[in-house]
Amino acid sequence: MNLSTVAPNWRAATQAIQQSERVLIASHIHPDGDAIGSMLALGLYLWQQGKDVDLAVDGGLPNHLSFLEGSAAISDMPKPGNWDLFISVDSSDEARTGKSGVMGRERAARVLNIDHHTTNTQFGDVQLVIPTAVSTTEIIYLWLQEMNAHFTQPIAQALLTGLTTDTQGYRTDNVTAETLAIAKHLMELGASLSLIFQQTLNTRSYASVLLWQRVMPAIQLQDGVIYTRIRHVDWQESGIAPNQDGGLVNYLLQVNEAKIAALFSEISAGEIKIEFRSVSGYDVAQIASSLGGGGHQQASGTTLHCSIEEAIDQVIPLLRAEAESGNT
Numbered sequence: 001m002n003l004s005t006v007a008p009n010w011r012a013a014t015q016a017i018q019q020s021e022r023v024l025i026a027s028h029i030h031p032d033g034d035a036i037g038s039m040l041a042l043g044l045y046l047w048q049q050g051k052d053v054d055l056a057v058d059g060g061l062p063n064h065l066s067f068l069e070g071s072a073a074i075s076d077m078p079k080p081g082n083w084d085l086f087i088s089v090d091s092s093d094e095a096r097t098g099k100s101g102v103m104g105r106e107r108a109a110r111v112l113n114i115d116h117h118t119t120n121t122q123f124g125d126v127q128l129v130i131p132t133a134v135s136t137t138e139i140i141y142l143w144l145q146e147m148n149a150h151f152t153q154p155i156a157q158a159l160l161t162g163l164t165t166d167t168q169g170y171r172t173d174n175v176t177a178e179t180l181a182i183a184k185h186l187m188e189l190g191a192s193l194s195l196i197f198q199q200t201l202n203t204r205s206y207a208s209v210l211l212w213q214r215v216m217p218a219i220q221l222q223d224g225v226i227y228t229r230i231r232h233v234d235w236q237e238s239g240i241a242p243n244q245d246g247g248l249v250n251y252l253l254q255v256n257e258a259k260i261a262a263l264f265s266e267i268s269a270g271e272i273k274i275e276f277r278s279v280s281g282y283d284v285a286q287i288a289s290s291l292g293g294g295g296h297q298q299a300s301g302t303t304l305h306c307s308i309e310e311a312i313d314q315v316i317p318l319l320r321a322e323a324e325s326g327n328t
């Protein structure tokens, strides 16, 4: 089934919120701009409607997204009690929703799954899954339009944050004139694009530069595949939390000779997180899926349980094969 040909079930999703008073909104572990932007845009709208809304995501709010209005309400754990509806945003599958998602599914009467990953497993009772959307906030924008919602400036700012960060600043090849039309509308509603760039894509910590200094010497380029690794000791000695690497994998893909970039990151002993990026025409979603992960054609990831050397030995041949056969 080609999901992009299935009309989104706006009516079922709208009924699900109309029939709910208590709502939990949660997103994926290691939340990004689209995860937090989606949670806040929907949360702000539902508060407007007088609903009782709980916002929770494993790991809590990343510091750099605290500029978004309403973000102080995001906690790292759902409140006690039950909900009429659990809304999962930007998570391709149940495992990605973390502990918050486990509680959401256990303690909510219904589950609404809103996402744009091609690998979405269609979990939940109602789905708004649109793989052609550049971000989950784009889907929420379309849904709010469908409901004739009042777009406040904070809602517009949250929506534009997801649109901007998931497209790496409107640079991915899924960006269309329609994407820019939505961005234009959100700016007309008062959202600041420069503030989003300043707080997200155009910023990095000095600690992340120290981390890059440590891992740059290990960069390798083989047959169009560029990669490096961050050992646990690198995280520790540069003094930053895992997943705050400052976009190293995106930087690797900027190398002219690279078709595919990979970053192997030792989160803890025997737990290797791998991020993949590819240029247009090369598919890293399938490779991530085959390794138990998921994502988009040009940006995906997975976690393997082995040593960092074993992960590199297992994964690099798959990437080299894709770099050789892709772009067909």
Ligand SMILES: [Mn+2]
Pocket (backbone or CB within 6 Å): 034, 035, 090, 116, 134, 135, 136, 166
């Ligand atoms: Mn997203």
